[in-house]
Amino acid sequence: MTKIHLFLLVATLFVSRAFAGDLVEVFGIARCPDxxxxxxxxxxxxxxQFNANFSTDFKLDFHSVPTGGSEVNGRYVNKCLHGAVECALNKLQMCARKHIENDWMAVAGCVQGLKAYSEGVKCLPDTQEGQKVKQCAESEEGEYLLNDENSYRYNVAPGSSWLPWIQVNGVRNRDAEFHLKKVVCGLESMKDNGICK
Structure with missing residues (x-):
């Protein structure tokens, strides 16, 4: 693990833990039907529909995760449940999160469930941000981001054997998989929000 990689992992863990409001996190994989x-x-x-109305004390995040990885010829290579294509799509999703300032979740949603990396690239905006995402996904940066997501998952959601795994303030909430809005509207930070009335 390089010093930069270790720094990125520590920074990711610190930023997520530093958020003091209600945090809803979704852990998933790009080709998983569920x-x-x-x-x-x-x-x-x-x-x-609602992100413009989220309370400043509420955060919704998505983590696309591999199932593991190993050193191959001096490089770290992730492994994914549904093979290399899934890892490539997962990288697109996480690189979008890093490099697209607004609406990266729309890109992640477009990529979700696709069968080919070339289809996923079509989800990227035709902008400089889109180019950065593609470069990230096709480089070691994307590999490291995916590995960081896996490390983060096993630190904050060690029991996450089912995907999607949805946590509310660090605790799995099974109901959120089927009733996300209801769960969000039950949170202290959102219950008085207009979207919940």
């Missing part, structure tokens, strides 16, 4: 159903039917529609 994750795809949740992302397409609940997460992205909810985010697109």
């Amino acid at each position: 994750t795809s159903k949740f992302v397409k039917n609940q997460l992205v529609p909810f985010y697109e």
Whole structure:
């Protein structure tokens, strides 16, 4: 693990833990049918409809994770449940999160469930941000981001054997997989928000 990689991991863990409000985190994988159903039917529609009205004390995040990895010829290479294509799509999702300032969740939703990396690239905006995402996904940066997501997952959600795994303030909430808005509207930070009335 390089010094830069270690720094990115520590920074990721610190930033997420530093958030003092209500935190809803979704852990999933790009080609998983259950994750795809949740992302397409609940997460992205909810985010697109209501993100402008989220309380400053509320954060919704998505983590696309590999299942492991190893050193190969001096390079770290992630492994994913549904093979190399899934890892490539996962990288697109996490690189979008890093390099797209607004609406990266829409890109993640577009990529979710696709069968080919070339299809995922078509989800990227035709902008400089989109180019950065593609470069990230096709470089060691994307590999490191995916590995960081895996490390983060096993630190904050060590029991996450089912995907999508949805946590509310660090605790799995099974109901959120089927009733995301209801769960969010039950949170202290959101219960008085206009979207919940």
